[in-house]
Amino acid sequence: MISFPSLTASLRGEFAVVFFTAAAILSFPIYYLYRYRSSIKRHVKEIEKNISLVRIVRDKNKTNTPPNKIVCMELDESFVKKNESEWSLMSLGDYLAQLSPADPNGFNQLFLQKELEIILGEMLLKNFGMTYGAALLPLLGVGSVAGAIGGMANKISKYFAKCILSSGAEEEDAEMVHDPLALDMSLMELISFVNINQKMNSPDNSDLSHVTPLEYLRRGESGYGDMAYDLGGDEDFPNVFDVEREFAVYVHKMESRTPDYDPDDRSFPPPTEINGRLLPGLYLGKGDLKCTHTRREGIEHRLLCVLLNKLSYNYYLLSKQGDNNDKEELFKVVCNSTTCSSPEQLIQALVDCGHQVEVCPRVILTNFGMQLCVKEDDGSFSYIPTAVMLRTGIERTSDSKPTYFAAPHGGMDINISGPLIGSRGPRPCWIQFYVAIGGLTCFHPDEDIDCPWAAKTSLSEIYSHDDAIRAVRMCAVIAVTFNRIATELNLPFGGYGVLGMCNDSATLIDFAIRGKVSSYPLLSTGRFLIYIVASLIRLKESLVVRNKRNDDPMLMAVVKDIKCLITSTSKIPSDLHISPSTLVDTLKRYEATYSNGIYESIAEAKNIMRGMAEYAKEYCV
Numbered sequence: 001m002i003s004f005p006s007l008t009a010s011l012r013g014e015f016a017v018v019f020f021t022a023a024a025i026l027s028f029p030i031y032y033l034y035r036y037r038s039s040i041k042r043h044v045k046e047i048e049k050n051i052s053l054v055r056i057v058r059d060k061n062k063t064n065t066p067p068n069k070i071v072c073m074e075l076d077e078s079f080v081k082k083n084e085s086e087w088s089l090m091s092l093g094d095y096l097a098q099l100s101p102a103d104p105n106g107f108n109q110l111f112l113q114k115e116l117e118i119i120l121g122e123m124l125l126k127n128f129g130m131t132y133g134a135a136l137l138p139l140l141g142v143g144s145v146a147g148a149i150g151g152m153a154n155k156i157s158k159y160f161a162k163c164i165l166s167s168g169a170e171e172e173d174a175e176m177v178h179d180p181l182a183l184d185m186s187l188m189e190l191i192s193f194v195n196i197n198q199k200m201n202s203p204d205n206s207d208l209s210h211v212t213p214l215e216y217l218r219r220g221e222s223g224y225g226d227m228a229y230d231l232g233g234d235e236d237f238p239n240v241f242d243v244e245r246e247f248a249v250y251v252h253k254m255e256s257r258t259p260d261y262d263p264d265d266r267s268f269p270p271p272t273e274i275n276g277r278l279l280p281g282l283y284l285g286k287g288d289l290k291c292t293h294t295r296r297e298g299i300e301h302r303l304l305c306v307l308l309n310k311l312s313y314n315y316y317l318l319s320k321q322g323d324n325n326d327k328e329e330l331f332k333v334v335c336n337s338t339t340c341s342s343p344e345q346l347i348q349a350l351v352d353c354g355h356q357v358e359v360c361p362r363v364i365l366t367n368f369g370m371q372l373c374v375k376e377d378d379g380s381f382s383y384i385p386t387a388v389m390l391r392t393g394i395e396r397t398s399d400s401k402p403t404y405f406a407a408p409h410g411g412m413d414i415n416i417s418g419p420l421i422g423s424r425g426p427r428p429c430w431i432q433f434y435v436a437i438g439g440l441t442c443f444h445p446d447e448d449i450d451c452p453w454a455a456k457t458s459l460s461e462i463y464s465h466d467d468a469i470r471a472v473r474m475c476a477v478i479a480v481t482f483n484r485i486a487t488e489l490n491l492p493f494g495g496y497g498v499l500g501m502c503n504d505s506a507t508l509i510d511f512a513i514r515g516k517v518s519s520y521p522l523l524s525t526g527r528f529l530i531y532i533v534a535s536l537i538r539l540k541e542s543l544v545v546r547n548k549r550n551d552d553p554m555l556m557a558v559v560k561d562i563k564c565l566i567t568s569t570s571k572i573p574s575d576l577h578i579s580p581s582t583l584v585d586t587l588k589r590y591e592a593t594y595s596n597g598i599y600e601s602i603a604e605a606k607n608i609m610r611g612m613a614e615y616a617k618e619y620c621v
Contacts, residue, residue, distance in 0.1 A: 055102040058095075058280045060376075072389045072404045074600040083452050088382040095282065095374055095384060213440055213483035213494040218313045220306035222440040222494075241307060243335040243346075243420060247300075254299050263296035268449070271373055271381075286449055287373035287381030292427055293447040301429055301445035304421060307333050308343040308431075308443040312476035315342070315558065316484065319542040335420075342554060343443070344473040347414075351465070355418025356428070359468035361510045361519065362456040363410035363503065363593055364448065371449075385453040385598060392521070393578050394586070396608045403605035408593060410434065410503035410519055412475055412510070413446070413456070433475040433509075434502035439494030441482035441505055443475065457596050459518040460510060467513050474509040474561050481535045489531070499532065500524040504572075508532075511568035512561070518592040521575040529569055536566045580620035587613045 075091045083089060216222045220237075238246065255261055271285025293301070310331040317328055333340045335349035351357055365387045372384040387406035394403045411434030416422045422429030432446040448454050463471055482505065486495035499505075500523060507519045524532075540562040547555040573585060587609045594602045 055277050056099050056280055057102045058098050059100065060098050072599070072601040073386065075385065076597045076600050076603055079452075079598050087452065088376075088380070089453075090374065090382050090384055092372070092384050092386070099280070212487040214313075214316065214487045216440045216494075217309055217316070217442060217479060217483045220310045221302070221442070222436075222438050237306075239329060240332045240334060240339075243307075243333060247303065247420060250303055251296070251299055254303065255296065258295075258299075261295065263294060265295050266290040266293070266450075271375075273375075281374045281376070283373050283375055283381075284371070285373065286371050287375075287383060289383075289449045289451055291447050292450045293430065294425060297424055297429070298445055298447050300421060300424075301431055301447065304416075304429065305431055305443040305445055307346065308472075308476075309479070311341065311343045311346060312442065312479045315476055315539070315543075316480045318546055318555070319480070319539050342473065342558075343476050344469045345554070347416075347472050348469060350416060350418060350421065353419065355416055355421065357465075357468055358413075358415040358428075359463045359471050360413055360461065361410060361459040361506045362413040362432075363408045363459060363519065364454055364456050365406045365598065366409040368407075383451070383453075387599070389601070392575070392590075392605065394583075394605075394609060394612070396612070401608065403608050404601045405521060405590070405605065406594070406599060406602065408503060408520075410459070410506055410593075411444070411446070412471060412506040413458075414443070414472065433479075433506060435482055435494070435496050435499060435505040436502065437493055437496045439486075439496065441479050441486075441494065441499075443479075453598050455596055457593065459592055460514060463513065470561055471509055471513055473558055474512060474565055477536070477539065477558065477562055477565060478505055478508060481532060481539060484539075485528075485531050485535050495528075497523075498525065499528050508565060508568050508572060511572055512564040517573060518589055520586070520589040520593040522573055522589075523576060524572060524574065525576065526574075529572070532569050533566055536562055536569065540566070580616050583609065583613045583616040584621060 073092055075089060080089050255263065268286040268289060268291065271283035271287055274282050274284055291298075311333060314330045317330060320328075330341050333346050333349075335346055336353035338345070338349040338352070340346040340349055347357055367386040368388055370386050370388070372386055373381040374384065375381055389404050389406055392403045392405050395401060396403075411432035414431050414433070415428040416431070417428035430446040431443050433443050435441040436444060482495055482499050485491070485499060489495075491498055500508075501521075503519045504522055504524045507517055507522060510519070511517050540559055543555050543559050543562075546552075547559065573582065573589070575586060578586065587606075590609060591606060594606070597603055
């Protein structure tokens with residue numbers, strides 16, 4: 001029998017053997033782990049050293065490197081020459097060609113690329129996240145927005161790093177790429193994303209704080225903050241508004257709510273340097289560009305839009321005949337001793353008291369806030385015109401070369417100048433009708449940057465007076481129709497994207513008036529065009545019933561114009577489904593929209609599409 005002390009001694013001996021054996025076995029891994037840890041520290045120091053060396057300098061007189069070309073964003077030479085006496089312009093490729101490492105010795109391209117990717121990704125997400133990111137890309141939520149934009153940032157950063165490290169020894173063709181700055185999507189893919197987003201990300205109307213597009217139309221705007229009137233706050237907006245007595249009064253009230261207000265100011269917020277160490281001199285913002293109108297003029301435009309939108313809502317109220325809501329009092333505006341209950345009546349009253357009114361569809365290129373500029377040594381700015389580039393879906397069949405379009409913003413322009421409105425500055429009052437990403441189809445203020453690459457392109461001649469009045473009336477009808485569908489179907493962003501883009505809402509009106517279309521691209525889908533037609537028919541029939549009792553000439557005119565809108569909606573072209581038989585019409589509209597040539601890729605797309613349209617004329621039309 002083994003005693004307890006002898007057992008303990010035996011166990012201690014065995015434990016000692018095991019301990020020392022384990023120590024001997026583990027000593028080698030521990031030793032190498034220590035060495036690996038030391039190696040990690042050395043690598044960290046090496047990384048920090050490399051990162052500290054990643055400093056880029058800009059030499060605008062640099063001539064030993066061929067110019068880098070981003071084909072989809074390269075400026076057209078004729079456009080640059082036309083404006084070089086007044087504007088310092090450069091393409092993004094021109095800027096990148098001026099960059100090089102401050103110390104090329106021991107320089108690591110990977111570190112540069114990764115840093116650029118983080119910087120560019122953050123910038124893109126901030127700017128696209130609330131526009132393209134929020135409206136067009138989210139299939140599964142915010143993560144996919146970040147993923148899609150992150151992929152774009154990765155592609156751009158690789159190209160930027162390659163340009164910066166270029167020694168000039170490469171062939172020029174090696175420095176030409178087509179679309180590191182283009183969203184790699186065709187129109188069909190883009191709208192597919194939008195429709196999937198509509199199915200998966202509709203707003204929750206069970207939330208009582210959710211305001212519908214129709215309610216925003218009744219209020220007059222979708223809400224801009226402290227200046228807003230009749231947006232659910234305590235201040236009452238008069239239900240009968242006298243323009244001659246109250247317009248200036250309410251402008252002053254709105255001004256009093258604006259902090260740091262200078263009524264004559266036309267400046268924009270100062271630009272923000274992107275990263276002075278890696279992208280020297282490159283700023284995000286508008287530099288020292290000026291706005292087309294003063295801040296006071298912008299407030300006047302906004303107040304006029306509130307009046308026109310509230311008047312537009314009256315057509316919805318009139319269509320509710322027989323419902324419990326048909327007793328709601330119509331909003332009215334008194335102008336030139338005329339009581340107006342529709343927007344076209346207000347425009348006519350302004351004409352009668354000496355105002356000039358011009359109406360036609362117009363378009364500009366948009367970059368969704370991605371305006372870039374370069375600050376020079378003397379404090380002035382050179383400008384890099386930018387745009388959101390996408391593929392048309394049309395390719396040259398001989399070599400599969402894609403064609404691009406720059407995302408446009410379009411709407412029905414209404415310019416007003418006279419004794420009451422549009423009298424303060426060299427330009428008239430600018431307002432525009434369109435469906436906006438903010439969630440409301442209505443009349444909007446239309447100030448913009450005052451520069452040649454943001455110049456408007458007219459898509460038709462100025463309408464005659466009678467057609468101008470009809471266009472304003474149709475704007476009201478489309479406002480009621482789009483906002484009603486968006487409300488009843490619970491569409492995200494007030495139907496923006498699925499009912500159409502800004503171009504589409506104005507083109508329906510232009511097509512109804514002129515019987516032809518000049519806008520590109522047109523993105524309405526068949527599913528929602530059917531809803532638009534059904535809603536227009538519903539509006540027409542309800543107004544016909546009401547007019548039988550009242551014999552109202554205003555309702556007779558609107559019913560006639562609704563019929564024209566039903567026809568235009570039924571026959572409007574689509575750039576989502578390209579076929580050889582539509583190439584000729586597509587080319588005409590593309591050339592009309594992009595007549596103000598800014599980018600080489602637009603001119604190239606026209607040439608490719610012209611060649612394809614030639615054989616389409618012979619064989620397909």
